[in-house]
Amino acid sequence: MADSLLNERQKKKFDEEWELCISLLHSVAGRVRATFYRRNGHPEMSFRFCGDKVASREELGLPEKIDELARKPNGLVLITGPRGGQNDDAQLPGQRDQQRTPMQNRHH
Secondary structure, eight states: OHHHOOHHHHHHHHHHSSSEEEEEETTTTEEEEEEEEETTTEEEEEEEEESSSSHHHHTTTTTTTHHHHHOOSSSOOOOOOOOOOOGGSSSHHHHHHHHEEEEEEEEE
């Protein structure tokens, strides 16, 4: 199946690097990201359906600062949900200290 989806250049890259991520356009599903990789020496693939178009920054409700970050030549930008919640590890150390009782704060 992978051979029918890949061109010669992509096949060569997959053979050399044992992994490949490409974007495909399907007539019904729209944009699809396909990842080819080897696991235990055997080729496998996964697909992620992305819809029929890429949403703009405005459609996603993101601030203009994202435009500048997206143009950076290197790095990783993570956009995550709200901080805090039930997971204490998601809070900054100072916030954890503020939530301790006076007795707990004496030991830190």
